[in-house]
Amino acid sequence: MFVCNKKLIGGAAFLDTYLALNGGEDYESARDSGGHGTHTASTAAGNVLTSAPVFGVDRGPIQGVAPGAWLSVYKGLGELGGYSSDLAAAIGQSVRDGVDVINYSISGGSNPFTDPAELAFLDAYAAGVFVAASAGNSGPGSATTDHVSPWVTTVAASTQTREFNSTLTLKGGADTLTLKGASITSGVTAETPVVLAESVAGYPALCTGPAAAGAFTGKIVACQRGVNARVEKGYNVLQGGAVGMVLYNPTLADIETDNHWLPTVHLADGTQFKSFMSTHTGVTGTFTAGQKENGQADVMAAFSSRGPGGFGIKPDITAPGVQILAGNSPTPDAVETGPPGEYFQAIAGTSMSAPHIAGAAILLKALHPGWSPGQIKSAMMTTAYQGVVKEDLTTPADPFDYGSGRVDLKKAQKPGLTFDETAERMLAIGNDPVNAVHLNLPSINAPTMPGRLTTVRTAKNVTSGSQTYRVHVKSPAGSKITVTPSTFTLGAGKSRALTITVTASGLSGQQFGQVILDPVQSNLPTLHLPVAFVPQQGDVSLTSECAPAQLVFKGTAECTITATNDSFGDATADLLTTLNDNLKFSGVDGATIVAPRRVVKNGVALAGAQPGVPSLAPGTTAGYIPLAAFGVVPEPIGDEEILNFNVPPFVYGGQTYTRIGIDSNGYAIVGGGTSEDNNCCELTQIPDPARPNNVLAPFWTDLDGTNDQGIRATVLTDGVSDWLVLEWQVDVWGTNSNRHFQIWIGLNGEEDIVFAYDPTALPAAPTGQDLIVGAENVNGSGGDQLPAGTLPTEDLRITSSPPSAGASVSYVVQVTGVGLGKGVVTTEMTATTVPGVTVVKSELPIRLRPGGIVQ
CATH class of the missing domain: 2.60.40.10 (Immunoglobulins)
Incomplete structure (x- = not known):
């Protein structure tokens, strides 16, 4: 029983669509059953607590970023996920209820001008409500960021100073290896056999399924990170009798302190560990219980999704998102959320960084009640700390890692100047590749900079007195950034337009620069606006x-x-x-x-x-041949994920391509895809000018590879001709019901593309989900598909009409x-x-x- 502290002043569940299409929910009220919502809410606005025990060890004190703020909670997701109709309804209600800030630690937003939830956020912005949204956990690859609209503040994740660490000691014969890792669990203090998960015949290194009873009795088991949830791995080996787990990253990446089912230590780079294990027999080990220590702050989390995304610089900003200690639900609804009975947890993700920005925003709103969401965003971005490094611990991060930098509230509370934009103008030109650069954002992005580009940023003095600024720039060699005027004075409340021109000659590839505004008055911070541009000609x-x-x-x-x-x-x-x-x-x-x-x-x-227009007709190359028969190892793919492959040249629609993106939802994007090309659940008919375009869709519906094999890709030959073969082994979302199919693409200078299906297991209709089988051209002006909802019953060949220049x-x-x-x-x-x-x-x-x- 808990005494009401009047922190929570509102709450409701918005699950109409979810409950209509799925089974029951543990709590059909606003109550959180997974711990995710509790954690994010308490990170943003949790009260000051002196104690925060995890597994019986006090890890406190803790507090949210804005402990004096009230909370209203809106539940738009069920245990299996959610639907945009429910989420949009929740967002709309929150605005009607008069909230000042929304935290949205949920993926999506890659197509904001058609996404109902993102358009609801546009309404929120217009109503004066600030929205912080997580960038996503699909990094560190480029173009993976979610929430690419200009009206949402998109948040990346980086490290903080505090860590919970454990020391692992291994012994093999006369040799000893000592490694440090992350842990918030108890340790294993007695000398215990240590084995790799794959040492048991047929059991995977990734620990993706429950181990057989007795397989690991009395042993510490090493599991590789990836594919399935980290906590689930520990649960799986626990079923085989394990007494501890070493969770290791295959390459250097962030380490997490999840609430595991058994004592666990997480290693940042498993290379040294795997080498020791492979060169020694009879290895034993111990590791200590997790202890609080100081570590390296301001390192980008490897999982944090990266830009570019949309037409602006995304993400906008970074905040702590690794080993974040906050609240938890004591009644978790899934294995991967950890054992029951724990009211606190220290977890990681951009879901954890976004509420830091939400909490910061409510503090700034309290200091400056008249500020718009755009001004709050500007204050945080222009004053952010830039000494952030990439996940390799040394390379300076760039704006597509962290936007403007890591939030610095001490400076953001008195920025001196702000930049603001209206919702109307964001809607009008935010999706315009020619004019989006002219939005009055605290950053500049020119994905096409054909030689010279001029834009304007208008700064407003938000102090009570006149202020003078001197302008400086940083620009890459071979380019030039100029700002006019180079010195300016503004009276209190007045605005000034700054004309910014970027020129470049002889450069190629992504470039970054910066506009710096130095105040003459010493008690104001220096402001910076990141500049990103790609010197290349346009359409x-x-x-x-x-x-x-x-x-x-x-x-x-x-x-x-x-x-x-x-x-x-x-x-x-x-x-x-x-x-x-x-x-x-x-x-x-x-x-x-x-x-x-x-x-x-x-x-x-x-x-x-005029692009070529593809059509579908029955036809095949060699039928469906399982790639596992050739020893092709699958690439893991999760939910709402795109894997991009560089491949030999092939022809589609009269054009030659060397890259293709494979979406977990059963389609490919010819030429490669970004997060903006992912669409699981808002399917329209082919053709459609909205992204994704240039699509080959053998079975496009809501699919998930998290708990299946993933994607196989290889080149097969008959000795005369070669084919690129792409194979999906994925599940219908929310189930373990497999769907598998292939695309065969000829590599012989002519268009030769076939959708191939296993005749012994033709893909069945997913319950309650839309389905498309078809192909579309590069701009979505033409294409062909089977009639809506029609299942494939045989292989299909794609043939395109000739394009015209x-x-x-x-x-x-x-x-x-x-x-x-x-x-x-x-x-x-x-x-x-x-x-x-x-x-x-x-x-x-x-x-x-x-x-x-x-x-």
Whole structure:
């Protein structure tokens, strides 16, 4: 029994869809049965407690980030997960109830302009409600972040100083190995045999299933991290009689302090441990109970999902998300949530970091009641601590790891300036690849920077007096970031527009820079805005080719300027060619001279390309051949996950690709996918311009590979031709009901794609879920599918119609060398479908004629 402390002032369950499609729930009220909601809520706003016992050992004191805040809880997930209709209803009710901040430690948000929950967050933002959402736990791969909308503050996870550690001591013959790991459990103090899980015939290193009774009696069992839940591994070996577990990462990564079913130590890098085990027999070991120590803070958690995502920099910020000690439900609803009876736990995830930002936001809202959600976000981002490193413990983290850095509330409470944006403008241009960069966010992202890009950020003085700032920049070599004005003064409550221009030449790949605002007044923090850009041309490309490539003095060259629409939409372009002083125009064909060294061609209409359109018909290559028969090892895949493979060149829709993304939900994204291409549950019919596009879908529905084999990928040959073969071995979500199928892709220079199904186990319809079998082209303008809900009964061949190229325009300028040195022909293009200005240059060395005689 607990005495009411009036902390919880509201709560409701929103499970209508869930309960209609699934079985019962332990608690159909707002009560938490899994511990996840209790942990996140108490992290954000838990009261000050002097004691927090875990397994009988006091780990306190603890408190939430905002212990004085009230809580209202909204349960939108059941034990098996949830549905966007329930979640959107919960979000809407929270806004109607007048909450100031929402914490959302739930995945999703990769398609925010169509996702009901994310659009509910847009309404929340418009109503003045700040939303903190977890970035996801699919890192450290790029483009894995969830919640890519500009109106949500997306939170990555990094380490804190406090750790709970254990010392593992192994003995093998005369050799001893001592390793440190993470633990919040008791230890194993008596010398005990230590074995690898796979030492038992047929049992996997990942400990994915319950061990046979007696398999590990009286032993410490080593399990590799991955595929299934960490706590579940311990439960599984406990069924075989284990008395302890060594949980090891296959490579260096974060370590966790879960509430395990048996004494457990978690090793950050299992390489040394595995080497010792493989080179010694009869190994015995002990490990100590977990003890509180100081460790290395501000290290990115390996699991933390990374950018890019959407059209802004994501995640926005990082916060502690490893070994977070907070509340727990004493009645857990699943094995992986640990043994019952524990009211506290120290766990990890971006689910744990997001409530740190939610708690920080409620404190800032209390300090500044008039601030908008955008201003709260700005204050945290522009003042964040940047001395964060990647999971290798040494490499500096970048904005796609941590956004602006790790939250620093001491600075965020008085930032001096804030940047803000309206919900209306976010909705209007937030999904526009040309104009999204112009949202007034405290960061700048240009995934296409074709030469020069100019944007504006408007800063507001939120102090009570006049403030002066000096602007500095950091930019990669080969690029330049300029800000105008470079010094500015603002009166109290006044705003100032800052014009920011990014230019680059000769660079490629992802680049990062920074705009720094230094206050003259010493009691204000220095502010920073991260800048991310990729120097590359956009959907309309521009070339400049000159012949000859060098000139003699007063010699002439012809330069051909060509603009080509490489996209599938129509575009209009304006072109300008200029010369430096060493050249002059001596003729122009197809454009207009408007000044001695200026030629223009404006208002050029460029029709878009037309992609090929795939169709389906019965057909096969070799039928369904299980890849396990060739010894192909499966790649583990979880729920709502995409695995990207670099593969030999293949043709689809008239284009050649060397990358393909495999989604756990039974479809592939040709060219590779990001979190924005994942869709389990909001299926529309093919074709559909909304992402994902370029889809090959042998069995698209809500599937989950967590407790099945995963994905097999290999190349097979008949001695003449080769095929890339992709095989799913996954389950219908929420069940252990297997579905398996394949895609065969020819690697012989022609389109040759087949969906292959096991004739002895054709995939059955999933209960209560939509299903698509089909193929779609690159922009979602065309495709084919079986009638909605129709199951495949035979292999299917995909055949695409030929694509057509986009329009192009060219003009020719004749240039004459009138000076010695370097002549430069510069062409700039603005196009309606490309952000910024595309810039290309042709350089022509100009020299004297042989003998140095000028004629």
